[in-house]
Amino acid sequence: MAQFFLGLDLGQKQDYTAIAIVERAEAAKEFDRVNLTPATETRYHLRHLERVALDTPYPQVVERVRELARSGKLAGRCAVAADATGVGAAVMDLLRAAGLGCELAAVTITGGDRAARGDGGWRVPKRDLVVGLQVMLEAGSLRIAAELREAEAFVQELTNMRVKISASGHESFAAWREGAHDDLVLAVALACWRARWPPAGHVGRSLGL
Numbered sequence: 001m002a003q004f005f006l007g008l009d010l011g012q013k014q015d016y017t018a019i020a021i022v023e024r025a026e027a028a029k030e031f032d033r034v035n036l037t038p039a040t041e042t043r044y045h046l047r048h049l050e051r052v053a054l055d056t057p058y059p060q061v062v063e064r065v066r067e068l069a070r071s072g073k074l075a076g077r078c079a080v081a082a083d084a085t086g087v088g089a090a091v092m093d094l095l096r097a098a099g100l101g102c103e104l105a106a107v108t109i110t111g112g113d114r115a116a117r118g119d120g121g122w123r124v125p126k127r128d129l130v131v132g133l134q135v136m137l138e139a140g141s142l143r144i145a146a147e148l149r150e151a152e153a154f155v156q157e158l159t160n161m162r163v164k165i166s167a168s169g170h171e172s173f174a175a176w177r178e179g180a181h182d183d184l185v186l187a188v189a190l191a192c193w194r195a196r197w198p199p200a201g202h203v204g205r206s207l208g209l
Contacts, residue, residue, distance in 0.1 A: 004078040007191030009183045010088050017061050018187035021048035024195045044142045049150040062094045069100045079103040081194035129189035154184040
């Protein structure tokens with residue numbers, strides 16, 4: 001069973017590619033004898049966060065993902081959630097052929113209002129990814145390793161996110177400053193989305209990948 005979850009947000013010429021690794025673990029807590037709640041709770045730890053240099057060819061990005069997925073504690077105990085939006089579809093073929101040694105979920109990020117399983121992967125609203133991440137941080141269930149080099153940039157990205165509501169009532173999330181990035185936020189959000197599996201509405205369904 002996977003305990004580490006790698007989120008991959010693919011950039012293009014002006015946007016960074018970002019990679020995040022989240023560990024899921026059970027932590028002991030005091031047993032509630034009144035409400036008979038479990039004596040453990042699920043905790044998530046952001047263990048790795050990096051930006052890949054601009055203009056890095058996608059085959060090199062795939063090789064970096066493979067290196068991480070097959071290293072140390074992750075080998076045989078990880079799952080990958082990768083951005084399949086736009087150019088991501090072609091990169092998914094490279095990832096599938098790379099011998100990652102773990103599950104791969106292709107995630108197309110949409111502006112819709114519900115996640116759906118389709119041919120070859122998932123369609124997930126950006127709102128689900130960002131709000132799910134924000135809830136985990138506010139609840140204290142996601143902890144960020146202090147020594148991460150990109151931790152400060154990640155927090156700044158999340159602070160810069162704002163909600164836009166269209167005339168039809170649909171929400172979308174974007175960085176409010178021109179030129180600001182959201183690659184780190186989306187990489188962490190993808191890892192957390194997979195770590196919380198199964199998502200709402202899909203209880204009892206396996207990845208099937």
